[in-house]
Amino acid sequence: xxxxxxxxxSNLNPANVLTVLRIALVPPFFLILxxxxxDGWRLTALLLFVVAAFxxxxxxxxxxSRAEVTTFGKIVDPIADKLLTGAALVGLxxxxxxxxxxxxxxxxxxxxxxxxxxxxxxxxxxxxAERLGKYKAALQMLAIFVYLLPVRLDPLNGILMGxxxxxxxxxxxEYLNGRRRAALG
Numbered sequence: 001x002x003x004x005x006x007x008x009x010s011n012l013n014p015a016n017v018l019t020v021l022r023i024a025l026v027p028p029f030f031l032i033l034x035x036x037x038x039d040g041w042r043l044t045a046l047l048l049f050v051v052a053a054f055x056x057x058x059x060x061x062x063x064x065s066r067a068e069v070t071t072f073g074k075i076v077d078p079i080a081d082k083l084l085t086g087a088a089l090v091g092l093x094x095x096x097x098x099x100x101x102x103x104x105x106x107x108x109x110x111x112x113x114x115x116x117x118x119x120x121x122x123x124x125x126x127x128x129a130e131r132l133g134k135y136k137a138a139l140q141m142l143a144i145f146v147y148l149l150p151v152r153l154d155p156l157n158g159i160l161m162g163x164x165x166x167x168x169x170x171x172x173x174e175y176l177n178g179r180r181r182a183a184l185g
Contacts, residue, residue, distance in 0.1 A: 011072045015063035018055040019073060022080040025052040026087050033091035033148070042150040049148055052084050053141050074121060081137065082110050088144045098147060102165050106140065109172035116179070132174055136167040 029048040032041055059077060063069045089106055092098035117127050129137075143160035146153055 011070050013068040015059040015068055016073050018059040019077050019080050022052045022055040023083060026083045030087040030091050034094055039150040046148040049088060056081055078114050078117060082114050085140050092147050102161055105165050106168050109168045113175055130174060132171045136171040139164040139167050
């Protein structure tokens with residue numbers, strides 16, 4: 001086996017499989033969320049979201065514990081995260097359950113930051129998520145979870161999404177400030 005084959009084979013590990021599974025769950029989740037009617041479909045969408053969100057928690061831990069962190073995982077994991085949260089936010093907004101401004105604000109932070117991280121990764125610069133970014137992601141997932149429940153939890157859902165939007169804005173500013181400091185010096 002050549003070194004190139006060994007490197008390619010190493011991408012087929014449990015963590016990367018979970019990341020790919022998360023991506024594979026996004027289309028059925030989105031279609032069920034947008035097209036499904038009734039509590040049964042809503043619970044199905046919620047279950048798919050929870051399974052996908054769990055893979056997000058598990059893949060990184062598995063990769064680190066098994067020393068199987070790969071370039072593939074570094075590239076695809078954040079894309080999988082944004083696909084899942086983006087699909088959920090857009091689906092909820094299409095359904096009229098979530099205001100579009102919250103979806104737009106979150107996506108306006110997430111897409112450029114992810115693209116920037118991928119550009120830096122091509123230069124072999126890995127930008128690890130800051131603590132606030134991890135809290136932001138957890139708040140987004142929790143808020144989406146509450147919105148996906150087949151019962152409305154007003155005003156809890158709005159409070160959680162407001163906190164997620166605020167954390168998204170603050171973590172975006174922190175990211176930009178950190179990149180500016182890194183560029184200066």
